[in-house]
Amino acid sequence: MEVLNSESPTQSKLALENVLGMKGGDGDSSYANNSLCQLKMVQALKPILERSIHENMRLEFNRGGIFRIADFGCGTGRNTLVVADTIVRALQCSLEEREMPEFEVYFTDLPSNDFNLLFRTLPPPQQGFTDTDSNGVCDINPVAPRSYFAAAVCGSHFKRLFPQKSLHFCHSSASLHWISQVPESVQQRRSPRVYVSNDCEEVVGAAYLHQFNTDFTAFLNTRAREIVDGGSMFISLVGRNAGTQLMEEQGILGNIARHLEYAFEELVNEVYT
Numbered sequence: 001m002e003v004l005n006s007e008s009p010t011q012s013k014l015a016l017e018n019v020l021g022m023k024g025g026d027g028d029s030s031y032a033n034n035s036l037c038q039l040k041m042v043q044a045l046k047p048i049l050e051r052s053i054h055e056n057m058r059l060e061f062n063r064g065g066i067f068r069i070a071d072f073g074c075g076t077g078r079n080t081l082v083v084a085d086t087i088v089r090a091l092q093c094s095l096e097e098r099e100m101p102e103f104e105v106y107f108t109d110l111p112s113n114d115f116n117l118l119f120r121t122l123p124p125p126q127q128g129f130t131d132t133d134s135n136g137v138c139d140i141n142p143v144a145p146r147s148y149f150a151a152a153v154c155g156s157h158f159k160r161l162f163p164q165k166s167l168h169f170c171h172s173s174a175s176l177h178w179i180s181q182v183p184e185s186v187q188q189r190r191s192p193r194v195y196v197s198n199d200c201e202e203v204v205g206a207a208y209l210h211q212f213n214t215d216f217t218a219f220l221n222t223r224a225r226e227i228v229d230g231g232s233m234f235i236s237l238v239g240r241n242a243g244t245q246l247m248e249e250q251g252i253l254g255n256i257a258r259h260l261e262y263a264f265e266e267l268v269n270e271v272y273t
Contacts, residue, residue, distance in 0.1 A: 017155075022075055022113065030077075031076060035079055041173060049086060050086065052234055053090040059231070060099075065102070066101055072176075073108070102149065108152070108161055158180045167227050174236065183207035186204055
């Protein structure tokens with residue numbers, strides 16, 4: 001994560017979509033090369049995602065139909081490609097006895113996302129956009145070519161990004177726990193605390209929880225307008241146990257939070273001392 005330049009102090013405080021973004025490129029410090037935790041999350045949930053598609057996809061398509069998929073908070077790197085590949089191949093297997101539509105994947109993220117790198121690393125299109133072997137058996141093993149069309153859509157996923165009833169399947173992984181703005185009540189406090197801190201004041205935690213509830217509700221409401229009747233959505237995000245457990249007891253989230261809090265505290269001390 002990096003902070004982008006912003007001319008407006010208010011904008012930098014509240015509209016995080018305009019000033020924050022994952023570090024682009026493919027260098028040593030880039031998101032593409034430092035998102036192993038997110039990749040492990042994708043890989044662990046892959047069987048659940050595939051089973052969910054097989055059990056819930058009931059849409060019918062006429063010849064020449066288009067199946068539209070949106071990956072919200074797509075990022076860049078291997079994670080992005082694994083997600084798109086998994087969804088399309090599971091759908092192809094689920095629809096193999098019906099008319100096979102063409103697939104279009106919309107990669108959506110904030111404008112700061114490195115879409116140039118994403119599209120440079122996309123596999124080449126598969127000849128004929130088909131995914132069956134010579135015997136007509138669906139192959140779910142990843143191969144180099146892709147069997148979908150690709151497009152980018154920039155913007156916050158807490159707002160409308162697509163026309164009404166235009167998406168058939170929506171996906172979001174390790175993204176929705178990033179809230180749209182820092183709560184105003186926290187902005188007014190000179191505190192380096194983050195919500196997952198074990199000594200975080202109750203009022204601070206309540207402010208972040210309220211902001212998450214507001215954002216998550218907005219996400220669900222906007223997707224409800226964009227998804228066709230009978231469409232599906234698969235969401236996974238980072239969370240924590242309720243209560244006052246020490247950060248060390250919160251697994252990987254606690255470890256990340258501890259380092260973040262140390263960094264925030266050091267920065268705040270530089271400003272106010």
